[in-house]
Amino acid sequence: MRSPSRSRLQRTAIVFFGLLLLESAWLVPLANAQQVVATVKVGTTPYGIAYDSGKGEVFVVNRDSDNVSVISDSTNEVVATVALPPDSGPYSAAYDSAKGEVFVTVSGTDTIAVISDATNTIVATIHLAVGNGPEGITYDPGKGEIFVANFVSGTVSVISDSTNKVVTRVPLPPGSGPYEAAYDSAKGEVFVADGYGTSNVSVISDTTNSVVANIAVGNDPFGVAYDPAKGEVFVTDGGDTNTSIISDTTNTVIGTIVGVGVYDAVYDSARGEIFVSDAGSNPGLVSVISDSTNRVIDTVSVGNEPIGLAYDSGKGEVFSANSGNGTVSVISDINMSTTTTSAPSSSSTSISSPTSTSSTSSSTTSSATASASSTTTQSSSSSSGSGVPEFPYQLVGASFFTILLAGAYLLIRSRGFPRNRSRVGV
Numbered sequence: 001m002r003s004p005s006r007s008r009l010q011r012t013a014i015v016f017f018g019l020l021l022l023e024s025a026w027l028v029p030l031a032n033a034q035q036v037v038a039t040v041k042v043g044t045t046p047y048g049i050a051y052d053s054g055k056g057e058v059f060v061v062n063r064d065s066d067n068v069s070v071i072s073d074s075t076n077e078v079v080a081t082v083a084l085p086p087d088s089g090p091y092s093a094a095y096d097s098a099k100g101e102v103f104v105t106v107s108g109t110d111t112i113a114v115i116s117d118a119t120n121t122i123v124a125t126i127h128l129a130v131g132n133g134p135e136g137i138t139y140d141p142g143k144g145e146i147f148v149a150n151f152v153s154g155t156v157s158v159i160s161d162s163t164n165k166v167v168t169r170v171p172l173p174p175g176s177g178p179y180e181a182a183y184d185s186a187k188g189e190v191f192v193a194d195g196y197g198t199s200n201v202s203v204i205s206d207t208t209n210s211v212v213a214n215i216a217v218g219n220d221p222f223g224v225a226y227d228p229a230k231g232e233v234f235v236t237d238g239g240d241t242n243t244s245i246i247s248d249t250t251n252t253v254i255g256t257i258v259g260v261g262v263y264d265a266v267y268d269s270a271r272g273e274i275f276v277s278d279a280g281s282n283p284g285l286v287s288v289i290s291d292s293t294n295r296v297i298d299t300v301s302v303g304n305e306p307i308g309l310a311y312d313s314g315k316g317e318v319f320s321a322n323s324g325n326g327t328v329s330v331i332s333d334i335n336m337s338t339t340t341t342s343a344p345s346s347s348s349t350s351i352s353s354p355t356s357t358s359s360t361s362s363s364t365t366s367s368a369t370a371s372a373s374s375t376t377t378q379s380s381s382s383s384s385g386s387g388v389p390e391f392p393y394q395l396v397g398a399s400f401f402t403i404l405l406a407g408a409y410l411l412i413r414s415r416g417f418p419r420n421r422s423r424v425g426v
Contacts, residue, residue: 036300038329040330043065046327047307048090048137048321050093050094051095056315057071059093060308061092066087068081082115085109092104092180098161105148124164133153135151136148136192136193138182141183146159156172173211180223184233189204193224200215201235229291244256245257263276266309272291275318286300286318300331302320303320303324303325304322307321307322
């Protein structure tokens with residue numbers, strides 16, 4: 001017969017074994033979760049952000065310091081700073097892969113600054129109509145054109161990248177105040193979040209440069225991201241804190257993700273995921289949506305009030321411009337360690353802005369966004385900055401519980417079960 005003490009030991013070991021299995025199952029998804037691997041200090045109030053695939057660099061538009069920070073994605077450090085005119089209110093950026101240039105909307109002067117990524121200098125200034133208030137911008141590689149959302153005038157300017165001149169201006173529905181735009185490569189169309197006045201997304205054909213559809217979405221649409229794998233467009237409805245999903249086949253809303261999405265959105269082609277900045281609803285968070293389930297599968301803590309987002313296809317990372325504390329968070333689902341890097345000192349490149357080609361004249365206008373709170377910055381050992389690596393609690397925890405799990409198993413084998421032995425003297 002088995003002794004009472006041995007039976008109690010066996011039961012205790014089995015219960016402990018089961019608890020360790022549950023703990024391990026909880027730790028595994030945490031170990032694989034997307035997280036911030038580096039934090040880069042940039043200028044004041046970073047808004048728009050664009051990835052340059054030709055150079056492996058990220059261009060960050062700093063609204064209140066009137067400059068553009070250039071970050072190397074190999075070191076996660078600022079390698080250049082491009083100065084814009086004082087009090088010019090730059091807003092957003094788009095990368096032109098055919099020309100190796102970055103187009104920056106400068107809303108305070110109704111201009112577009114064109115930056116060469118070879119020299120990190122302004123090579124052209126394109127003048128829009130006075131009072132346009134350019135904000136969002138997207139590049140159309142099919143036509144070699146730049147589409148600029150003009151918040152104040154409720155129009156979209158179309159610019160040829162071969163001449164750096166405005167070729168036409170597309171009127172949007174009355175009351176429109178467009179924020180951001182995204183290019184749909186399958187349809188040759190541009191989706192514009194009409195934003196402030198209409199709760200509408202306008203679809204512009206790049207063949208005719210005219211609006212071919214208007215789609216009612218949630219209140220105050222802001223960010224737009226195109227998902228080529230699904231033929232869908234994701235639009236953040238900042239006023240409702242929702243994200244609308246549009247089919248580009250029917251130009252209708254086919255789903256709504258409730259509770260996430262305030263500012264920008266970007267598509268991660270490697271993972272089939274959409275990242276949305278949740279500055280207003282969840283201050284300091286970026287939410288991750290799976291395009292296969294249209295559900296939020298992760299949230300990532302970044303800096304204060306994330307606004308602009310850009311996906312780096314070369315590194316499989318998402319860069320978040322945190323307007324509240326002048327940083328850019330680098331989000332990766334691979335690297336698990338962290339550091340903080342600082343902006344370079346006066347030894348980095350700082351360039352003032354020349355003027356150059358184009359049509360019409362300039363004036364002033366602006367736009368604003370709200371403030372928010374909060375949270376953390378995590379960082380990365382892959383970056384060569386001055387920060388202190390964060391202790392890898394999850395990894396150590398997983399290792400510790402794995403050791404305990406193995407010990408519990410050996411305990412059960414060695415002491416929990418009686419062995420068949422011949423007993424003498426019984």
